[in-house]
Amino acid sequence: MESITPEVLRPIRTLGPIAWLRRNLFNNWYNVVLTFIVLGVIYKVLIGLINFLLQANWDPVTTRPVLYLVGQYPAEELWRIGLAVFIISFLFGISWGNWGDLVQTFAYLIIAGSAAAAFIPSTIISVSWPVRIFFLVNITLVFVGRAVGRSRFGKPRTILILWLISLPIVIILIYGFAQSEFMPVVLTTLWGGLMVNLLLAAIGIAASFPVGVILALGRRSSLPVLRWFCIGFIEIVRGVPLITILFMASIILPLFLPGDIRIDRLIRALIGITMFSAAYMAENIRGGLQAIPLGQYDAAKAIGLNSTLTTLLIILPQAIRLVIPAIVGQFIALFKDTTLVLIVGLLEILGVGKAILGGNPQWVTSQTEVYLFVAAAFWVFTFSLSRSSRHLEKALGVGER
Amino acid sequence: MAADSEQLQNDDQIIICRQVHKWFDDFHALRGIDLTVKTGEVIVIFGPSGSGKSTFIRTINRLEEHQKGDIFVDGIELTHDIRNIEAIRSEVGMVFQQFNLFPHLSVLQNVTLGPIWVRRLPKQEADDKAMEILERVGIPEQANKYPAQLSGGQQQRVAIARALAMEPKIMLFDEPTSALDPEMIKEVLDVMHELALSGMTMLVVTHEMGFARGVADRMLFFDEGLVVERGAPDEIFLEPKEERTKLFLSQILQH
Numbered sequence: 001m002e003s004i005t006p007e008v009l010r011p012i013r014t015l016g017p018i019a020w021l022r023r024n025l026f027n028n029w030y031n032v033v034l035t036f037i038v039l040g041v042i043y044k045v046l047i048g049l050i051n052f053l054l055q056a057n058w059d060p061v062t063t064r065p066v067l068y069l070v071g072q073y074p075a076e077e078l079w080r081i082g083l084a085v086f087i088i089s090f091l092f093g094i095s096w097g098n099w100g101d102l103v104q105t106f107a108y109l110i111i112a113g114s115a116a117a118a119f120i121p122s123t124i125i126s127v128s129w130p131v132r133i134f135f136l137v138n139i140t141l142v143f144v145g146r147a148v149g150r151s152r153f154g155k156p157r158t159i160l161i162l163w164l165i166s167l168p169i170v171i172i173l174i175y176g177f178a179q180s181e182f183m184p185v186v187l188t189t190l191w192g193g194l195m196v197n198l199l200l201a202a203i204g205i206a207a208s209f210p211v212g213v214i215l216a217l218g219r220r221s222s223l224p225v226l227r228w229f230c231i232g233f234i235e236i237v238r239g240v241p242l243i244t245i246l247f248m249a250s251i252i253l254p255l256f257l258p259g260d261i262r263i264d265r266l267i268r269a270l271i272g273i274t275m276f277s278a279a280y281m282a283e284n285i286r287g288g289l290q291a292i293p294l295g296q297y298d299a300a301k302a303i304g305l306n307s308t309l310t311t312l313l314i315i316l317p318q319a320i321r322l323v324i325p326a327i328v329g330q331f332i333a334l335f336k337d338t339t340l341v342l343i344v345g346l347l348e349i350l351g352v353g354k355a356i357l358g359g360n361p362q363w364v365t366s367q368t369e370v371y372l373f374v375a376a377a378f379w380v381f382t383f384s385l386s387r388s389s390r391h392l393e394k395a396l397g398v399g400e401r
Numbered sequence: 402m403a404a405d406s407e408q409l410q411n412d413d414q415i416i417i418c419r420q421v422h423k424w425f426d427d428f429h430a431l432r433g434i435d436l437t438v439k440t441g442e443v444i445v446i447f448g449p450s451g452s453g454k455s456t457f458i459r460t461i462n463r464l465e466e467h468q469k470g471d472i473f474v475d476g477i478e479l480t481h482d483i484r485n486i487e488a489i490r491s492e493v494g495m496v497f498q499q500f501n502l503f504p505h506l507s508v509l510q511n512v513t514l515g516p517i518w519v520r521r522l523p524k525q526e527a528d529d530k531a532m533e534i535l536e537r538v539g540i541p542e543q544a545n546k547y548p549a550q551l552s553g554g555q556q557q558r559v560a561i562a563r564a565l566a567m568e569p570k571i572m573l574f575d576e577p578t579s580a581l582d583p584e585m586i587k588e589v590l591d592v593m594h595e596l597a598l599s600g601m602t603m604l605v606v607t608h609e610m611g612f613a614r615g616v617a618d619r620m621l622f623f624d625e626g627l628v629v630e631r632g633a634p635d636e637i638f639l640e641p642k643e644e645r646t647k648l649f650l651s652q653i654l655q656h
Contacts, residue, residue: 313514
């Protein structure tokens with residue numbers, strides 16, 4: 001019989017902080033030099049940053065915060081946007097309860113943002129009591145949603161459907177109805193701020209997804225006309241900067257349309273963004289389609305599935321799963337690109353910042369603060385998105401490979 | 402009486418291949434294959450790699466298109482007509498070397514996909530039937546797992562179940578055990594053995610000579626796109642006529 005060997009523990013080697021410094025930063029003469037140079041640079045940058053923050057004038061941001069959020073949307077109709085925010089917060093709550101990590105960062109973002117708005121001292125930004133209560137209710141809704149999401153009502157399919165129908169509901173809420181006393185139309189010329197960026201990105205990605213799928217499938221089609229059309233569309237759109245497409249959509253397109261047809265400026269920008277995004281989406285999805293092994297087609301044929309069913313049931317679900325990280329990356333890029341609509345005269349968040357700076361000469365020295373604020377606003381969202389994307393990749397990895 | 406049995410035999414011919422040719426560009430992969438299979442027969446096809454054996458069984462459900470000759474499956478001729486092709490595919494089950502399970506679907510969904518979308522069976526009925534078949538191949542407890550969570554042998558048994566769920570008249574096996582670890586080969590062969598005994602018509606490309614000896618009615622030795630030798634397992638193993646067959650058998654039976 002073999003003798004039982006005592007359990008051998010993996011040796012644990014810990015380094016004290018000083019040993020760590022010696023080994024990693026001061027292990028030879030040129031690393032010592034490099035360490036001191038880097039320390040010097042860090043010191044300079046920190047001092048500069050602290051000086052800037054001490055002297056910074058945040059008035060251009062804090063005086064009219066609503067402008068950055070929703071533009072010139074009329075104050076008496078703001079409750080509609082509040083309702084839209086409630087719907088979205090509630091849905092994020094449900095998704096958080098059901099999908100956990102996937103949307104956790106967004107839930108935290110909503111909670112932290114709402115809490116900041118609810119408790120910020122009036123000396124910094126004056127927020128009225130009803131608005132503070134609104135944000136507190138908003139936080140509650142996230143947690144109520146979370147409880148619903150965890151209950152038996154929370155099924156992934158139901159949640160997806162709720163998200164899909166929430167988009168048109170939110171748009172209708174914000175736009176309103178013609179000839180309605182209760183919810184009059186608010187023209188898109190009054191829309192602005194972060195709301196426009198979020199709407200353009202969300203609608204743009206939602207609309208470009210089906211278009212992109214069709215283009216990707218068309219590009220692999222055996223019908224030559226369809227294939228050449230799709231290749232042409234994809235390659236032309238991808239070869240052109242988004243600014244050009246936005247200009248074409250907002251200035252050249254109306255020239256070709258009969259005089260009595262006027263398309264809303266926001267919609268024209270949206271069409272441009274959707275076309276642009278769809279071309280990239282198509283190439284992403286094509287990459288996914290190409291990654292599907294031929295054996296999958298063989299197996300689908302062998303059980304008698306026709307080519308349409310094979311595509312819908314076997315190929316597309318796997319291909320899209322493969323490219324979800326790429327699609328999230330594209331969504332982040334698109335979200336940041338929505339700032340470009342300011343050149344066709346839409347007052348999205350960056351446009352609001354520029355307008356405020358332009359209209360108030362006393363703040364001309366505070367450009368840095370405004371742009372920092374806008375950049376921070378974007379970063380908060382894109383960071384949440386990429387965190388979710390990482391969790392999504394992990395979640396989708398289940399049952400594969 | 403003799404005429405009657407002759408007639409019966411003709412009706413019983415479920416696969417008829419006459420002078421089947423296939424080219425991949427300039428490469429002549431199949432050089433005139435003749436084969437008639439009767440209902441319930443188990444045919445084992447073996448031969449060196451590149452001999453055209455996989456290509457041949459793939460022509461029978463049109464995963465490969467033959468360019469010359471005729472193929473009739475269950476009385477339907479394989480032509481360019483997509484309806485004929487789909488009709489034949491739903492009668493012919495196939496099991497692949499690499500399993501080719503659908504990784505995004507659970508085991509149960511893999512098995513019910515065909516019945517629900519091709520046979521238009523109600524979901525409940527398809528589920529019940531799928532569970533019966535999974536029982537038959539010995540893995541009902543894995544129904545809700547995903548393919549990647551199963552061992553190779555289990556995956557291949559799911560693949561067999563998926564094919565059986567369409568209630569095929571013919572089963573094609575394309576090297577079903579070649580991608581398996583040695584200890585899993587038996588569990589798959591056991592299922593195939595049981596299937597053969599149940600009267601299923603089977604065409605099996607394999608080098609599992611134990612399986613061939615056990616259940617094959619006939620064996621075909623392929624080389625360079627031709628059937629070099631055919632006969633009952635005893636004839637092939639004990640007194641092969643062709644030098645190439647002898648050589649090949651000596652190579653694979655050495656170990």
